[in-house]
Amino acid sequence: MKSFRSVDVLKKPLMTLTNAxxxxxxxxxKGYIGFIAELPGAFVRGRTEEEALSKVDREVRSYxxxxxxxxxxxxxxxxVQRHQSSLMVEDADNxxxxxxxxxxxxxxxxTNLIDLAWFSGETFLRIYNNAKFKDWVDEARIRxxxxxxxxxxxxxxxxxxxxxxxxxxxxxxxKFEGKEKEFMKVRGFCLRKIEELYRKxxxxxxxxxxxxxxxxxxxxxxxxxxDRIHGxxxxxxxxxxxxxxIIDKYKDPFYFMEAR
Numbered sequence: 090m091k092s093f094r095s096v097d098v099l100k101k102p103l104m105t106l107t108n109a110x111x112x113x114x115x116x117x118x119k120g121y122i123g124f125i126a127e128l129p130g131a132f133v134r135g136r137t138e139e140e141a142l143s144k145v146d147r148e149v150r151s152y153x154x155x156x157x158x159x160x161x162x163x164x165x166x167x168x169v170q171r172h173q174s175s176l177m178v179e180d181a182d183n184x185x186x187x188x189x190x191x192x193x194x195x196x197x198x199x200t201n202l203i204d205l206a207w208f209s210g211e212t213f214l215r216i217y218n219n220a221k222f223k224d225w226v227d228e229a230r231i232r233x234x235x236x237x238x239x240x241x242x243x244x245x246x247x248x249x250x251x252x253x254x255x256x257x258x259x260x261x262x263x264k265f266e267g268k269e270k271e272f273m274k275v276r277g278f279c280l281r282k283i284e285e286l287y288r289k290x291x292x293x294x295x296x297x298x299x300x301x302x303x304x305x306x307x308x309x310x311x312x313x314x315x316d317r318i319h320g321x322x323x324x325x326x327x328x329x330x331x332x333x334x335i336i337d338k339y340k341d342p343f344y345f346m347e348a349r
């Protein structure tokens with residue numbers, strides 16, 4: 090079985106960070122979600138584009154601290170892409186294909202990106218494993234979403250993310266049977282299948298599934314994004330548990346709260 094590297098050997102960012110951070114926005118007019126092209130999976134959200142942009146520095150700081158990279162540069166934020174959508178963007182639904190998702194992907198870029206998707210899964214799993222009250226319901230999360238009932242406990246969030254891993258792999262249209270049950274075994278299975286496709290086609294293929302366009306780079310980015318957006322949700326639940334006196338402390342390995 091192939092093993093993937095964890096962050097201790099990811100000695101540099103996936104892409105060279107210069108003096109600019111590039112944001113690709115998607116909106117339906119009711120909400121905005123922006124993706125940071127240089128940091129795959131990093132994102133900001135807001136009711137307006139300006140509100141989302143105000144959160145870029147916080148997201149960059151938490152992302153780099155997660156990777157153990159000290160921020161040593163000043164940067165400008167540049168909006169490089171805007172995508173109009175009919176989806177429920179205010180609820181984080183999105184289908185944008187970033188310009189950065191297209192084109193060639195070197196061996197080094199692919200290896201770092203697939204290892205980052207592995208490490209992201211490990212980090213998400215660490216939040217879940219360290220949580221004591223996984224079935225505690227956050228009543229504020231009870232609502233309908235575009236994919237059904239909103240996960241309202243750490244257990245429900247975890248199950249959602251675990252199951253969605255096979256969904257992302259299915260965007261490639263390759264045939265597979267999802268048999269693994271453990272979270273990281275599912276992640277490893279999906280990443281190996283993606284690696285097989287990369288060996289054959291690099292990042293040259295564009296897949297269309299349910300009227301949405303995908304590349305291998307986008308699929309890996311979405312793995313990381315999904316870990317982050319739902320990791321934030323679990324941390325918010327843990328923060329509420331702390332405020333209510335249910336727990337004394339919790340671990341935040343993505344550093345979401347420290348970057349606030």
